[in-house]
Amino acid sequence: MHLYILRRLLYTLPIIVGVTIVCFSFIHLAPGDPISAVLPENASPQVVAEIKAAYGFDKPLPIQYLKWLGHVMEGDFGTSIMTHRSVVSEVVPAVANTALLAVTAILLGFTAGISLGLIAGFSDRRMTDRSVTAFAVAGISIPHYWLGMVMVVVFAVLLRALPANGMGPAGTDIWLFTADDLRHLVLPAATLAMIPAGVLARSVRAMVIETRRQEFVQTLRGKGLGRLRVFLHIVKNAAPPILAIMGLQFAQLLGGSILVETVFAWPGTGFLLNAAIATRDLPLLQGTVIVLATFFVLTNLVVDILQTAIDPRVRRA
Amino acid sequence: MATEATGADRGGHSMTRLSRRAVMGAAAAALAPRTGFSEPASVLRVGMTLADIPLTTGQASQGGEGQRFIGLTLYDALINWDLSHADRAAPLQPGLATSWSVDPETKTVWTFHLRSGVKFHDGSSFNAESVIWNLDKLMKKTSPQYDQAQVTQSGPWIGTTASYRALDDMTVQIVTTLPDAVFPYQVVNISMSSPTRWKELGGDWSKVAEHPSGTGPWILEKAVPRDRAELRRNAGYWDPGRVPKSEHMILRCIPDSTTRLSALLSGQVDWIEAPPPDAVSQIRSAGMQVVTNVYPHIWPYQLSFLPESPFRDIRIRKAANLAIDRDGLVKLLGGLALPAKGMVTPGHPWFGKPTFDIKYDPDTAKALLKDAGYSPDKPVKAKFLISTSGSGQMQPLPMNEFIQENLKEVGIEVSFDTMDWEALRARRRGGVEASDNKGADGINNSWSFTDPDIGLIGTAWSKKRPPGGYNWGGFSDAEADDLAARAKVEFDPAKQNELLAQLHARMVDQAMWIWVVHDLNPRALGANVKGYVEAQSWFQDLTPVSVG
Numbered sequence: 001m002h003l004y005i006l007r008r009l010l011y012t013l014p015i016i017v018g019v020t021i022v023c024f025s026f027i028h029l030a031p032g033d034p035i036s037a038v039l040p041e042n043a044s045p046q047v048v049a050e051i052k053a054a055y056g057f058d059k060p061l062p063i064q065y066l067k068w069l070g071h072v073m074e075g076d077f078g079t080s081i082m083t084h085r086s087v088v089s090e091v092v093p094a095v096a097n098t099a100l101l102a103v104t105a106i107l108l109g110f111t112a113g114i115s116l117g118l119i120a121g122f123s124d125r126r127m128t129d130r131s132v133t134a135f136a137v138a139g140i141s142i143p144h145y146w147l148g149m150v151m152v153v154v155f156a157v158l159l160r161a162l163p164a165n166g167m168g169p170a171g172t173d174i175w176l177f178t179a180d181d182l183r184h185l186v187l188p189a190a191t192l193a194m195i196p197a198g199v200l201a202r203s204v205r206a207m208v209i210e211t212r213r214q215e216f217v218q219t220l221r222g223k224g225l226g227r228l229r230v231f232l233h234i235v236k237n238a239a240p241p242i243l244a245i246m247g248l249q250f251a252q253l254l255g256g257s258i259l260v261e262t263v264f265a266w267p268g269t270g271f272l273l274n275a276a277i278a279t280r281d282l283p284l285l286q287g288t289v290i291v292l293a294t295f296f297v298l299t300n301l302v303v304d305i306l307q308t309a310i311d312p313r314v315r316r317a
Numbered sequence: 318m319a320t321e322a323t324g325a326d327r328g329g330h331s332m333t334r335l336s337r338r339a340v341m342g343a344a345a346a347a348l349a350p351r352t353g354f355s356e357p358a359s360v361l362r363v364g365m366t367l368a369d370i371p372l373t374t375g376q377a378s379q380g381g382e383g384q385r386f387i388g389l390t391l392y393d394a395l396i397n398w399d400l401s402h403a404d405r406a407a408p409l410q411p412g413l414a415t416s417w418s419v420d421p422e423t424k425t426v427w428t429f430h431l432r433s434g435v436k437f438h439d440g441s442s443f444n445a446e447s448v449i450w451n452l453d454k455l456m457k458k459t460s461p462q463y464d465q466a467q468v469t470q471s472g473p474w475i476g477t478t479a480s481y482r483a484l485d486d487m488t489v490q491i492v493t494t495l496p497d498a499v500f501p502y503q504v505v506n507i508s509m510s511s512p513t514r515w516k517e518l519g520g521d522w523s524k525v526a527e528h529p530s531g532t533g534p535w536i537l538e539k540a541v542p543r544d545r546a547e548l549r550r551n552a553g554y555w556d557p558g559r560v561p562k563s564e565h566m567i568l569r570c571i572p573d574s575t576t577r578l579s580a581l582l583s584g585q586v587d588w589i590e591a592p593p594p595d596a597v598s599q600i601r602s603a604g605m606q607v608v609t610n611v612y613p614h615i616w617p618y619q620l621s622f623l624p625e626s627p628f629r630d631i632r633i634r635k636a637a638n639l640a641i642d643r644d645g646l647v648k649l650l651g652g653l654a655l656p657a658k659g660m661v662t663p664g665h666p667w668f669g670k671p672t673f674d675i676k677y678d679p680d681t682a683k684a685l686l687k688d689a690g691y692s693p694d695k696p697v698k699a700k701f702l703i704s705t706s707g708s709g710q711m712q713p714l715p716m717n718e719f720i721q722e723n724l725k726e727v728g729i730e731v732s733f734d735t736m737d738w739e740a741l742r743a744r745r746r747g748g749v750e751a752s753d754n755k756g757a758d759g760i761n762n763s764w765s766f767t768d769p770d771i772g773l774i775g776t777a778w779s780k781k782r783p784p785g786g787y788n789w790g791g792f793s794d795a796e797a798d799d800l801a802a803r804a805k806v807e808f809d810p811a812k813q814n815e816l817l818a819q820l821h822a823r824m825v826d827q828a829m830w831i832w833v834v835h836d837l838n839p840r841a842l843g844a845n846v847k848g849y850v851e852a853q854s855w856f857q858d859l860t861p862v863s864v865g
Contacts, residue, residue, distance in 0.1 A: 036739045036740070036742055036743040036746070038378070038469050039469070039472075039746065043472055043746070043784055044784050044785070045784065047469075047472060048784075051465075051469060054465065082369065082378065082379075083369060083372070083378075083542065084372065084466045084523070084526075085523070085542065090542065090543075093542075094543070149575060149579075152576075152579045152583070153579070156579060156582075156583035156585075157579055157582040157583050160583060160584065163583065163585055164576070164579040164580050164582075164583040164585050165571065165576050165579065165580055165585065166544075166569065166580075166585065167544065262572070262573045262576065263573065263575070263576055264576070265569070265570065265571045265573070265576050265580070267541075267542075267543040267544045267570075271368070271543060272543065274368070274572075275368040275369055275543065275572075278368065278572075278737070278738070278739070279368075279739065280739045
């Protein structure tokens with residue numbers, strides 16, 4: 001098992017380096033100038049050259065990449081072109097803000113999705129099954145930014161019951177578990193939770209139905225096991241693929257949602273990426289993408305390891 | 318410390334329809350907060366279009382928006398904008414200098430007499446030494462306070478400054494490289510930050526950014542990146558008439574227009590910039606206010622005058638200007654625009670008396686094109702560079718599609734090269750001859766006529782090609798050149814206005830660009846917001862605004 005974990009850890013390194021190369025290349029392939037947003041309106045060629053040199057954009061791309069990678073290895077992600085703050089000081093609070101939103105959405109979404117999936121999977125009533133399936137399809141299909149806007153209109157504008165946007169009341173630097181803070185979290189978290197809830201409800205339902213049809217379940221019942229014991233066996237057998245889906249969903253939410261965070265003015269990684277893209281802030285864009293990619297890869301790694309621990313068949317495969 | 322409240326706590330507007338209340342009442346009761354938010358008596362909460370707090374050290378970043386919310390709130394310049402009137406183009410007024418004059422002989426030596434008794438937010442005194450220190454900050458590379466971040470923002474404003482010195486404790490002399498009557502419009506953009514605060518914080522500008530000190534009417538209490546800035550009233554501001562009416566002002570970063578709208582409608586903010594045009598009736602029906610005014614903004618197509626461009630022919634330029642149904646376009650924009658008659662708005666001191674009347678006249682447009690050898694069957698073909706969004710770009714995609722149809726009807730077939738805002742700015746900055754602009758016959762880059770240079774002189778004078786000027790397409794006209802050259806060195810404001818009016822008339826008569834509409838700068842305010850005067854300017858003064 002230890003060797004397996006070590007091997008998987010080593011696999012992640014080339015993946016992350018590969019992501020940095022792809023990210024770096026794509027960003028530089030995009031049309032436009034990386035320093036255009038900060039150039040004065042009538043900047044002379046000399047000023048343009050000076051600013052390019054100050055940020056190292058005057059060097060050939062491979063040199064730029066290697067220098068950037070070297071700094072990243074030392075924990076230096078550079079300085080934002082727009083704000084002149086270090087990229088780390090920009091990305092860390094954004095990741096924390098997104099993590100708060102993602103974890104809450106995950107808790108909501110997983111709880112709802114798994115519960116509904118189990119109910120549908122074990123229910124022999126067509127109506128229940130159809131209702132859950134309809135919810136799942138809606139959760140997956142409805143664009144979440146649209147859902148967010150509708151929730152804002154209903155709960156913030158019409159009912160005045162919850163704040164429309166922002167992370168918390170003014171006057172605080174950090175998110176606290178006060179009633180006011182929690183109220184700001186409700187709408188964006190509920191909006192984001194719809195996708196994992198839908199995906200999981202559908203997946204859990206399908207896995208449970210498939211597992212229930214397997215012969216070992218008949219055998220267990222034939223041996224006279226109680227309903228609870230049979231239920232637990234079914235859940236354990238259905239769990240590995242569900243775990244993989246949960247991992248992917250978690251990683252995706254940790255990556256932040258540009259649209260949902262923009263709709264709710266939530267200063268997370270999605271909001272940060274949006275601003276970085278709009279202003280061509282390459283150091284910030286690269287720094288954010290590399291951190292998110294690392295999160296994604298590491299989350300998948302943890303899920304793989306958990307899957308292996310739960311299901312020895314995976315290790316053997 | 319200021320805290321934020323929902324509209325319910327503020328006693329904001331009631332729901333618009335009783336039926337909604339009836340249906341959703343039960344849910345509201347269940348979700349409503351059990352305790353209200355505490356809130357000081359006077360907090361003004363603003364929803365900005367910005368995605369981040371601009372640079373706070375002095376020279377604000379993020380263009381006009383940054384200057385509006387940070388530059389003009391925390392800082393003053395030697396000369397300030399007078400933003401107190403809605404019925405006239407915002408003029409200049411004394412700021413940290415009570416008067417200024419130019420040497421009549423050389424026309425390059427400016428003397429500024431400074432205002433006495435002015436204090437920075439940190440309590441230190443403003444004087445000639447502070448001015449020199451600030452100019453060194455931007456121009457003297459060997460000075461310890463030289464700050465590249467601020468230099469980048471101040472580039473256009475310090476270009477003509479050759480030297481400067483203190484004549485005495487309250488008098489400063491600045492010498493320009495050439496006679497430049499527009500120089501005061503550049504001085505208005507140079508913010509004065511406190512040398513004492515910089516020294517207190519060990520000469521570290523990143524620390525100054527967290528605790529900036531200017532002389533402006535607001536003091537920064539806290540800036541949370543990408544979220545908000547919290548400002549406090551500077552009760553000791555040197556101009557008693559501009560001591561803020563609100564004790565606190567919270568500036569929130571809400572770049573998405575729909576999100577800003579929902580923040581206003583739900584009572585989270587009191588004042589927002591640029592509400593979506595289609596939401597105007599909704600805002601008004603909720604009992605809130607929508608305030609508009611003209612300001613120095615034009616939404617045009619800047620045209621190419623390269624040999625291969627069809628717009629070298631004045632008949633085609635005039636036809637294009639006459640082909641656009643501006644009233645229809647204004648309707649599309651929810652009434653939040655004014656049909657253009659030229660670069661500046663009619664009634665502006667620089668409008669003049671052009672003979673070419675820009676209006677919707679497709680028959681004359683067709684006749685002009687026929688005269689030039691074109692028709693709807695044999696159309697003029699042109700390519701315009703456009704953006705998907707951007708500062709001052711209004712609703713670029715539907716507007717361009719609307720105009721594309723208008724032009725097609727008279728015989729001008731336009732194709733678009735669409736790009737994001739920063740890419741478009743880079744293409745504009747390069748000038749039409751730049752290699753990546755090959756094939757472009759025009760660029761849809763919204764423009765400002767805040768000062769004579771950017772609005773008229775820099776765009777119409779043939780020698781003002783990028784990067785030194787703004788004449789993107791290479792317009793060249795001897796009469797316009799002569800007027801621009803004379804306006805640039807006319808130091809009597811009334812005479813300068815007259816020359817600028819003549820220049821503008823010439824630009825219109827030559828159909829230098831295709832001028833479409835002026836944005837009306839909409840702002841939406843809560844029902845209980847008082848005292849806001851929408852100046853005819855890119856900048857606004859929020860000191861007289863209060864809530865309640």
